Amino acid sequence: MGRVIEKDFAMSRLILGAAVLAFAAACSPADAPTPSASETGPVLSYTDAFIMEPIGARDMTMGGVTLSVEGGDVTLTSASSTSVGTIELHTMAMVEGKMQMRQVEGFDIADGDSLELKRGGNHLMMFDVGEDVVGGETVDITLNFDSNGAPMTLVVEADVRVVGE
Numbered sequence: 001m002g003r004v005i006e007k008d009f010a011m012s013r014l015i016l017g018a019a020v021l022a023f024a025a026a027c028s029p030a031d032a033p034t035p036s037a038s039e040t041g042p043v044l045s046y047t048d049a050f051i052m053e054p055i056g057a058r059d060m061t062m063g064g065v066t067l068s069v070e071g072g073d074v075t076l077t078s079a080s081s082t083s084v085g086t087i088e089l090h091t092m093a094m095v096e097g098k099m100q101m102r103q104v105e106g107f108d109i110a111d112g113d114s115l116e117l118k119r120g121g122n123h124l125m126m127f128d129v130g131e132d133v134v135g136g137e138t139v140d141i142t143l144n145f146d147s148n149g150a151p152m153t154l155v156v157e158a159d160v161r162v163v164g165e
């Protein structure tokens with residue numbers, strides 16, 4: 001008895017599957033079926049990548065980016081750029097009325113969540129900034145992640161911004 005029901009269920013799934021396929025084909029013939037998250041692992045995306053142009057003769061500055069992840073948890077562990085000597089991951093918090101920055105080992109991003117690195121909050125701290133980091137230019141930053149023990153990288157194109165603009 002149970003087997004019969006199972007078979008009927010499988011059959012209706014098959015018909016439904018065929019209908020969905022036909023519909024998808026009619027809508028976007030060129031699109032391949034989207035692989036499930038378990039096949040691809042986490043997928044990272046970003047917006048608002050930026051670096052502040054260093055002020056005056058300074059060679060240090062900060063940058064930021066908004067990162068989102070779908071399909072798994074990741075940890076941002078480090079960042080680098082050919083235009084910057086060293087990039088550290090920093091938090092910023094009020095301590096006894098003063099803004100205080102602290103270097104951290106990483107920033108966790110849970111599946112479906114996003115991480116905002118920005119001015120006045122968690123940020124990318126940059127030392128030995130190159131002379132090509134000037135307003136209006138773009139600079140590539142490579143972000144390194146750990147995803148359940150597996151390394152992942154994401155290269156973001158950061159706009160160089162000028163303070164006050």
Ligand SMILES: [Cu+2]
Nearest residue numbers: 062090101125
């Ligand atoms: Cu900092």
